[in-house]
Amino acid sequence: MEFLVRLTIDVPRDLSHDEFRDLMASEQKRGEELISQGLLRSIWRVPGARANISLYDVKDATALHETLTSLPMWPWMTAEVQPLATHPLTVETSDRPA
């Protein structure tokens, strides 16, 4: 089942420079894992915000919750979750930019 998720990040200000750098690196790594597993299908940045919008394809809402809470930056994130239903015009496209 597909979900559109807007994640807003309240950047942690009490972390040291290294701690923050490592956190970002592990977040990037986890993101790549989710992409390779086909769970994270697309992700965009919201211009002018500390937020991204992602398209997740997971079993159900329980699986979505487990996936989101597995993100290293989860403690600093809040999510708006929009479940998606299939549209008659469903588009089968071969190449879709992230």
Place this chain on the structure above:
Amino acid sequence: MEFLVRLTIDVPRDLSHDEFRDLMASEQKRGEELISQGLLRSIWRVPGARANISLYDVKDATALHETLTSLPMWPWMTAEVQPLATHPLTVETSDRPA
């Protein structure tokens, strides 16, 4: 440039059955055109709403406005437009359901 657009439709109640059927048919046809032109990349239904969420890939906001106002059901539609910026984790996926 990519935009996420939520279109909410205020179903016209003063149309006859045939008028409504024809309107829906031309809306479907226009949608397929936009898909084939690569402008409409994905589209989902919002469960429990008379609304859809679509991913448009167009030149700029002016082009987006012209594309949306070309939809036969535009007079009964209101749109929420979210511009999208590229994310470092950009995902190149081959097969993406609409």
Place this chain on the structure above:
Amino acid sequence: MEFLVRLTIDVPRDLSHDEFRDLMASEQKRGEELISQGLLRSIWRVPGARANISLYDVKDATALHETLTSLPMWPWMTAEVQPLATHPLTVETSDRPA
């Protein structure tokens, strides 16, 4: 997958008394069907509102949309859909009032 759905009804004022009575009867009948199919698990009235809150257990968001749009009063309804994830404290109860 479970969804909590709040349906608000904009009572149709241009129907005759009989038309409205028949509409309500078919709505009740459809509701009983959904209950017997195990799709509609619970339903409550929102006190002081023309709205109800229901617990649906369906395959996914697409199935939910099809179920909601099958309700005879759907043309006069708007829905707020909340997907639900399982909670560790999940409660297996035998007897639960609607």
Place this chain on the structure above:
Amino acid sequence: MEFLVRLTIDVPRDLSHDEFRDLMASEQKRGEELISQGLLRSIWRVPGARANISLYDVKDATALHETLTSLPMWPWMTAEVQPLATHPLTVETSDRPA
């Protein structure tokens, strides 16, 4: 009387690891007590949020307040309370997942 309650938790960041673990354990224990007393009938997680939605069956609003404020995590919680009225379609089901 039944109430639907959405509890949002502002996770305490100034607790030590052990303090937080003990707090969660006592919260789980209190939850099980409320379930066994038939006060807490159902509970779900809100996917992507630090929140749950629960169905309480208590005497009245005063009893609900006492029940909620008895939760160990209450100092970090905010609640949205929706009183529920019985619906004609009331569903008597035997088996309902949490």
Place this chain on the structure above:
Amino acid sequence: MEFLVRLTIDVPRDLSHDEFRDLMASEQKRGEELISQGLLRSIWRVPGARANISLYDVKDATALHETLTSLPMWPWMTAEVQPLATHPLTVETSDRPA
């Protein structure tokens, strides 16, 4: 159980002068009945609005819904319902203006 209810009235414009006068008279009569039954404890006008705020003392939310929907002007009303819990400072007063 006590509820604070704000009722907003969307004045019916398609009624004749007599129909409106009779509707208001039956509304007043019903209000006096609810007062004499001890269900409607207090009522105030919201200055500058077509709305009132009332204190109801009824069995539960289901009883409240039945009481509100018994008002002749109910079809033109929308309600905001606030359940009330007893406060330690509960005031036992003998004489309280409406």
Place this chain on the structure above:
Amino acid sequence: MEFLVRLTIDVPRDLSHDEFRDLMASEQKRGEELISQGLLRSIWRVPGARANISLYDVKDATALHETLTSLPMWPWMTAEVQPLATHPLTVETSDRPA
């Protein structure tokens, strides 16, 4: 003139146990004073919130402000003030629970 006031308390977390206990005691005492002076006519708890709803009967808005700011917990309170006008159905009741 009557006002309905919803007071929400942002519980002070940097007070010691004793300081908080004394603050609550002086708040209770002040409340009783206002009741005995006929200024505070009714008060209820908002179930699931750190808030109460009170009915004040004071000279005017200036007097209301002075009364509210005289509460010991005022520094941790925010208020929503609703002025009340008399309703034709004004109810003269003898006995009203707080």
Place this chain on the structure above:
Amino acid sequence: MEFLVRLTIDVPRDLSHDEFRDLMASEQKRGEELISQGLLRSIWRVPGARANISLYDVKDATALHETLTSLPMWPWMTAEVQPLATHPLTVETSDRPA
């Protein structure tokens, strides 16, 4: 007691030209009466809106309601009422433009 009142007018579209002109004339006349009675102290237009903001000085909220509902355009008006308390810096000015 002073109130700041924002009145928004939903211009009646089903009135004839003459009816509308007469309505506006009687509204102006009533306004001048309220000014001469010292009830309406100041009035401004909200630029770009069909609304005005007025300063009323009346006995209490009940008097305010009676004053507002005496306006000929009241059936097409909605009001936001803000009670005002005296400020230490109260300014006693002799000459104040409307």
Place this chain on the structure above:
Amino acid sequence: MEFLVRLTIDVPRDLSHDEFRDLMASEQKRGEELISQGLLRSIWRVPGARANISLYDVKDATALHETLTSLPMWPWMTAEVQPLATHPLTVETSDRPA
């Protein structure tokens, strides 16, 4: 040009008693200056809030910004600014309470 300005003050809690007292005194002094210069025409307290509503008569929005930021408590203030247009009923009154 006239502006209605609602200033909400987030009372500084990390100031000593004396610092706060001096800040209030300088705020009062600055207010009196603005009044004597004819810039601040009226000011009221919002009952139950740490906020005031003032009527400013200044050259334009740039002048308003400079006036507001000249207030000693400005660092702890947020403002809602409503520009005002002249109303045909403009009231020339001689005596207007602050």
Place this chain on the structure above:
Amino acid sequence: MEFLVRLTIDVPRDLSHDEFRDLMASEQKRGEELISQGLLRSIWRVPGARANISLYDVKDATALHETLTSLPMWPWMTAEVQPLATHPLTVETSDRPA
């Protein structure tokens, strides 16, 4: 003084094709007048909306109101008005697209 104004148009559906075409033509003509008078400095379309955002440079709020209400489509428009103050970084540019 400069104002940013967002005008939203509730397209009139009861006008004939010709009436609508003439209304649009006179709106365009009035727009060009305002531009040539230096009152309307810039104007953009809001993509996906029946709205535009314009930069007006007028004497004050009263002049702005008179300018906006002079637009032929004003009866079908609602405006959000944002007064603008000069910024230190004021940009003196020679060529600025509308």
Place this chain on the structure above:
Amino acid sequence: MEFLVRLTIDVPRDLSHDEFRDLMASEQKRGEELISQGLLRSIWRVPGARANISLYDVKDATALHETLTSLPMWPWMTAEVQPLATHPLTVETSDRPA
């Protein structure tokens, strides 16, 4: 492509006087760079707020995000981004104040 951006600044209170002065200076310098590059076309202050409204002319949303995040005060800023489409009345003006 043009964007209207409202930037609200949550003034950093834990910086020393010098740190803050230097930050403001580098912000001013960066602003001048963006103006000279033709990316920042206009900028105004929001009267009574710690915010500005700017007109950016950049390649797309990704470029806008990179431009905004290059501002020295970005860590203390939140942005509301409004994409702009060309309006038929596009105004080619020679001289436009910032």
